[in-house]
Amino acid sequence: xxxxxxxxxxxxNNMNLVRFRFWFQIVAFVLVVYGGYIGLDLGDKLPTFACVxxxxxxGGKCYVGExxxxxxxxxEGFVGFAGYAFLISLGMFAVWFWAxxxxxxxxxxxxxxxxxxxTMVREKTKIRYSEYSWAxxxxxxxxxxxxxxxxxxxxxxxxxxxxxxxKLPNGLSMPFCDICPGRMMIPAFTGHFNQFYIxxxxxxxxxxxxxxxxxxxxxxxxxxxxxxxxxxxxPMAALQYIFSKPALLKLYKDGSKCTKCxxxxxxCDMDILEIADDVTSxxxxxxxxxxxxxxxxxxxxxxxxxxxxxxxxxFESTKEGFLVRMAMDQIKExxxx
Amino acid sequence: MRMFTFKLKIAVISMCMCxxxxxxxxLWLDESKKKSCCSGGEKAPNIKEFVIKKGTLQENKKxxxxxxxxxxxxxxxxxxSELNVTGGKIAFTPIHKGGYRLYFEQxxxxxxxxxxxxxxxxxxxxxxxxxxxxxxxxxxxTNDSHYDQKPLAQLPxxxxxxxxxxxHHINCCLYSGDIAPxxxxxxxxVQKDVSLRVSMESGWNATIQPDDEGVLSFEIPRSTYATxxxxxxxxxxxxxxxxxxxxxxxxxxxxxxHGVRYVMSLPLSFGASPLEYESQVLGFATAIGxxxxxxxxxxYNRRRKRKTPKEIYFDEE
Numbered sequence: 001x002x003x004x005x006x007x008x009x010x011x012x013n014n015m016n017l018v019r020f021r022f023w024f025q026i027v028a029f030v031l032v033v034y035g036g037y038i039g040l041d042l043g044d045k046l047p048t049f050a051c052v053x054x055x056x057x058x059g060g061k062c063y064v065g066e067x068x069x070x071x072x073x074x075x076e077g078f079v080g081f082a083g084y085a086f087l088i089s090l091g092m093f094a095v096w097f098w099a100x101x102x103x104x105x106x107x108x109x110x111x112x113x114x115x116x117x118x119t120m121v122r123e124k125t126k127i128r129y130s131e132y133s134w135a136x137x138x139x140x141x142x143x144x145x146x147x148x149x150x151x152x153x154x155x156x157x158x159x160x161x162x163x164x165x166x167k168l169p170n171g172l173s174m175p176f177c178d179i180c181p182g183r184m185m186i187p188a189f190t191g192h193f194n195q196f197y198i199x200x201x202x203x204x205x206x207x208x209x210x211x212x213x214x215x216x217x218x219x220x221x222x223x224x225x226x227x228x229x230x231x232x233x234x235p236m237a238a239l240q241y242i243f244s245k246p247a248l249l250k251l252y253k254d255g256s257k258c259t260k261c262x263x264x265x266x267x268c269d270m271d272i273l274e275i276a277d278d279v280t281s282x283x284x285x286x287x288x289x290x291x292x293x294x295x296x297x298x299x300x301x302x303x304x305x306x307x308x309x310x311x312x313x314x315f316e317s318t319k320e321g322f323l324v325r326m327a328m329d330q331i332k333e334x335x336x337x
Numbered sequence: 338m339r340m341f342t343f344k345l346k347i348a349v350i351s352m353c354m355c356x357x358x359x360x361x362x363x364l365w366l367d368e369s370k371k372k373s374c375c376s377g378g379e380k381a382p383n384i385k386e387f388v389i390k391k392g393t394l395q396e397n398k399k400x401x402x403x404x405x406x407x408x409x410x411x412x413x414x415x416x417x418s419e420l421n422v423t424g425g426k427i428a429f430t431p432i433h434k435g436g437y438r439l440y441f442e443q444x445x446x447x448x449x450x451x452x453x454x455x456x457x458x459x460x461x462x463x464x465x466x467x468x469x470x471x472x473x474x475x476x477x478x479t480n481d482s483h484y485d486q487k488p489l490a491q492l493p494x495x496x497x498x499x500x501x502x503x504x505h506h507i508n509c510c511l512y513s514g515d516i517a518p519x520x521x522x523x524x525x526x527v528q529k530d531v532s533l534r535v536s537m538e539s540g541w542n543a544t545i546q547p548d549d550e551g552v553l554s555f556e557i558p559r560s561t562y563a564t565x566x567x568x569x570x571x572x573x574x575x576x577x578x579x580x581x582x583x584x585x586x587x588x589x590x591x592x593x594x595h596g597v598r599y600v601m602s603l604p605l606s607f608g609a610s611p612l613e614y615e616s617q618v619l620g621f622a623t624a625i626g627x628x629x630x631x632x633x634x635x636x637y638n639r640r641r642k643r644k645t646p647k648e649i650y651f652d653e654e
Contacts, residue, residue: 043477055508056500066477081464085434088474130635184624194506196621201614213620217627225635 012314013321016328017297021107025116028108033189035059045089047097047240048104049111051186052177053195062182063093064151064236068174072155094243101247102240102285105231106292110189111182115223115230119269122224130225131271132232140232141288148235151176171204176235178208181219227269231290241287250308251291255279257304264305267298275305297325363536363576364391364400365602366427366441366456383464387427389441389456394538394574403427405590406443409491413437413478417491431462433470435478440489446592451585455492455601488522494599495522496533496579499552504612511557511607518554521579523599527551528581537575553579557607571609578602 031040032050034057042050042060050058052065066089073082097104105112122129132140154175157168177183184195198213199205222229231237258279265276270288275295278284284305285291296305299317306316369386387408389400408420408427413435420429420439431437441456465474488495502516511517521531529551536542537558545553557575580600587594 041478045477053506053508061477081434081467084467085474088471089477092475092477128639193621194504194617196624197506197611197615197617198619198623199611199615209615209620210623213623214627217624218631220624221628221631221635 010320013316013318014324015315015321016325017293017315021292024107025113029110029113031059032108032110033057033059033186043092045092045096046104047093047100047236048109049180049182049186049236051110051180051182053183054187054190055192057187057190062236063089063096064180064239065174065177067093067239068151068155068176071152072159072173074159077159097240097243098247099249100291101244101249102237102289102291103249104240105234105237106290110186112228112231112290114185115228118220118223119227127225129227132226143233144235144238144287147176147233148238151235169202169204171199171202171208175208179212179215181212181216181230183212184216185219228290231270232288237287237290244285245283247285248310249291251284251289251293251296252282252306252308253278253284254304254306255281257301259301261300263298263300264295267294269294297321362392363578363602364389364443364454364456364600365576365604366390366439366458367604368458368460383430383462383466385429385431385460385462387429387439387458389427389443394536394576395540403443405445406441407491409440409442409489411438411440411486411489415487417489430466431460432466433473434462434465436461438486440492442492444589446589446594449593449595451587451589451594451597453494453597453599455494455496455599456604457495457601458604488525490525493524494581494601496520496577496601496603497522498577498603498605502554505610505615507611511605512610513557513559513607514610514612515607516554516556517577517605518552519577519579519603520552521547521581523581523583531579531581534578535575536578538573559610572606573608574604574606576602576604 032046032048033054035042036054036057036059040059044052044061044066045063046060047063049064050060050062052058052061070082070086070089077083078086100108119129153162154168154172156162157165158170158173159167161167172178184193187193187195196213196216197209199209219230253275255278258276260276260279262276265271265273268275269292270290272286272288274281274286275284275289291307293307293315296307296315296317299305300319300322302318304317306313308314367388367390369388389403390397391400392398403422406422408422408429409417410420410429411417412431412433420427427439427441429437429439436459438457438459441454443454445452445454467474486497488497497520499518499520501511501518503512504514505512519533521528521533527550529547529549531547531551531553533545533547533553533555534542535545535555541558543555545555547553578600580598583597583599584595585597
């Protein structure tokens with residue numbers, strides 16, 4: 001009798017995560033990219049690529065753009081309003097980020113969603129996926145930190161002479177936005193392709209806009225053959241990781257229940273080894289993790305992996321959930337054949 | 338012959354009207370230039386000062402008579418306040434960071450006609466007062482559009498600029514080549530029979546007629562063919578102005594009038610079109626070229642790395 005009783009927890013643990021995430025991402029994409037048309041305004045400190053260049057369509061704005069803007073002030077300005085504004089913006093970014101942790105990347109980011117859609121197209125066309133070589137993984141991981149340092153440093157060097165060096169040209173005021181594929185791709189979804197351009201007015205603009213065009217080309221092909229291709233280089237991910245520890249949403253692992261079967265690692269879009277190998281850490285939100293929760297859905301052990309919000313388990317791995325999802329996949333596969 | 342004389346009269350009258358249109362003085366709001374330094378090492382308070390200019394863009398003088406003048410300020414949240422204009426100065430200390438719109442209104446009765454001179458301009462304030470704007474900064478509101486402003490309830494007549502139509506990538510400002518649309522409102526209703534006068538610093542003047550829906554639009558012309566490559570930030574001023582006559586009689590400050598003439602000006606500035614120094618075709622070509630090279634590279638790399646199955650030999654001995 002009790003077996004047939006509906007349990008919300010059981011239903012959540014047995015859910016089809018792929019389908020849930022697909023629809024969640026679509027809703028988030030619509031709100032972020034088109035929200036402005038219905039008057040949605042989530043502010044300008046969002047920890048996701050809600051592009052500043054999306055004009056009236058955007059439902060909020062990306063903090064990276066605001067951060068670069070906030071830093072382009074003379075140092076004496078930081079004693080006054082500019083300094084307060086910078087701290088308030090950083091604080092608000094942290095508050096937004098703590099609510100969802102890296103879930104912003106896995107569930108909300110429009111650029112991440114676009115990459116997932118390209119992956120789906122590749123899977124439909126049955127083209128083989130690619131991987132970054134393990135020999136270069138360390139170097140690839142460090143690119144996002146280099147980009148983060150540059151995007152923090154260059155705007156400061158426009159308004160100030162740092163270490164006696166001459167001030168940088170104004171064309172570098174938003175260095176990351178210049179090369180971010182979101183600047184071209186997100187407005188394109190509202191019918192504005194005017195961010196695809198090369199600026200010949202100065203050498204700096206020429207170099208930055210050409211780099212932007214090269215990176216958008218790499219983004220489109222790279223995301224097609226490699227899952228979450230751009231997320232490895234994303235400076236937003238690096239910035240988020242700095243604030244990740246006190247976040248409310250967590251990915252916990254109970255190492256004692258892990259059999260090291262490797263299913264979680266194989267399900268991971270970001271090829272995070274620690275998710276399978278690490279049986280000592282509790283919090284497994286690593287620098288590259290997007291909190292997509294695919295690992296939780298792929299784990300066959302009861303309570304080994306769980307998504308935890310403020311101490312409460314919201315989704316955890318169960319044997320039953322694993323079998324249900326396996327059965328769903330099997331049905332889908334049979335249907336396809 | 339009589340018909341010819343009539344047509345000639347009409348032509349002469351319309352020519353005179355055209356000349357008078359361009360010859361007549363405009364009145365507009367302008368932000369006065371900031372003083373370069375501050376006294377005694379103290380930081381100057383964030384006061385914005387405005388002047389009223391009268392004349393043409395080429396030849397004008399500051400107006401010091403603010404008798405019967407009112408200035409309204411509308412902030413980014415559409416809250417309206419009235420400014421004090423005594424002492425021959427229009428000064429304003431903005432509290433919040435963001436866009437404000439100022440409206441100047443001055444009334445006077447001349448030759449039995451009530452003249453209502455209006456001017457409006459937008460300013461962007463970079464530094465707010467942190468103690469008063471804390472919540473706004475925390476909220477981080479982004480909807481602070483230059484355009485699509487609703488007419489101000491305090492003014493019966495208003496010229497409003499709508500969102501420009503543009504082909505380049507910059508959303509914030511006006512550039513040559515952009516199509517700038519305007520709408521004229523009288524008592525909150527769109528007026529479809531009012532023309533627009535445009536005059537530019539370079540000397541270009543035009544009268545724009547409304548379309549069927551009352552929208553007055555024109556393409557901002559390129560005013561110079563001198564090289565603009567190195568002068569990306571070069572900007573030019575223009576004044577757009579609309580006037581509207583109403584048959585209305587009354588008394589204003591003890592003076593009787595039998596008609597009202599509203600004139601509203603919008604001082605605007607525009608830069609050289611970004612399309613003069615950027616190439617969208619080349620942008621697309623670069624992105625597509627990179628995609629092709631990257632795809633082909635991947636394809637050949639995959640073909641090269643394709644492993645042949647290992648041949649297994651069994652030792653039969």
